Amino acid sequence: MRRAVVAGVDGSPESLAATDWAAREAALRGVPLRIVHAWLWQPLDVPIVQDREVQTQSANTVLREAETRVSDRHPNLSVTAEVVPDTAVSALLAEADRAGMLVLGSRGHGAIAGFLLGSYGQQVVAAATCPVVSVRARGTVAREAEDGGEVVVGQQGGAQDSDAVLDFAFEAAAARGATVRAVRAWSLPPIFAYSPGSMRLADEAGGLEPFERKALEQALAPWREKFPAVPVIEHVEIGSAGQVLLSAAARAQLLVLGRRVRRSPIGTRIGSVAHAALHHAPCPVAVVPHA
Structure with a gap:
């Protein structure tokens, strides 16, 4: 930048x-x-x-x-x-x-x-x-x-969905000699979301949590390669994304979140997770727009 x-x-x-x-x-x-x-x-x-x-x-x-x-x-x-x-x-x-x-x-x-x-x-x-x-x-x-500490970043969706957010987090961590804690929160899908196709990928990964861990690992791979000196902690936890991120960021230097760029009938929105973080996180919060 x-x-x-x-x-x-x-x-x-x-x-x-x-x-x-x-x-x-x-x-x-x-x-x-x-x-x-x-x-x-x-x-x-x-x-x-x-x-x-x-x-x-x-x-x-x-x-x-x-x-x-x-x-x-x-x-x-x-x-x-x-x-x-x-x-x-x-x-x-x-x-x-x-x-x-x-x-x-x-x-x-x-x-x-x-x-x-x-x-x-x-x-x-x-x-x-x-x-x-x-x-x-x-x-x-x-x-x-103080340098060091952690930059906590929320990751969701596929690898490309979080490119801009992870780029910002890794660059911030590299600048201050910090560790990236990449957080992926997940929850059990509602019963109507189950289908043979949607569950096949989870079954191949060994279950829902291993599937989530693999998704996070894949999203982080290019950024680990680009920033090899930045230590990374992979944090996968079941629960509300807002609560999981706020807990992880309790002692962080910076919390980094994404905001999908889109228009709704009632105007622009920041999303419930970013809204919770902006109100309650004790550390600075970065909201990164992405497609």
């Missing part, structure tokens, strides 16, 4: 934590960092005093604080910063089209508390054309300060 890592900031502690994480990631990967703050002057139709100059200065201050913070910690990193005159979602999605990775701050657990950049974050994750990483304020800096 040669394109820049982009960090979206809004002045909150969460966005500053995201900027710290993005700066370290850019330094590890040897790519530039771009910091953006979306701000658009929109006079309110209410009887209160609004000072455009003051708000402009405030937006610039948010940007300068983040830029100075990064420059002090990573003096050799190439950094650009810009106030983008647009709404948050439009600005961030436009940045995603040009970025190698987009990094946003995450606010706490649960739908009531909200996450990412308020209600905008989910829209960005669901529609961005590049991987989006959600970073929490608490615990992230200390955890990322």
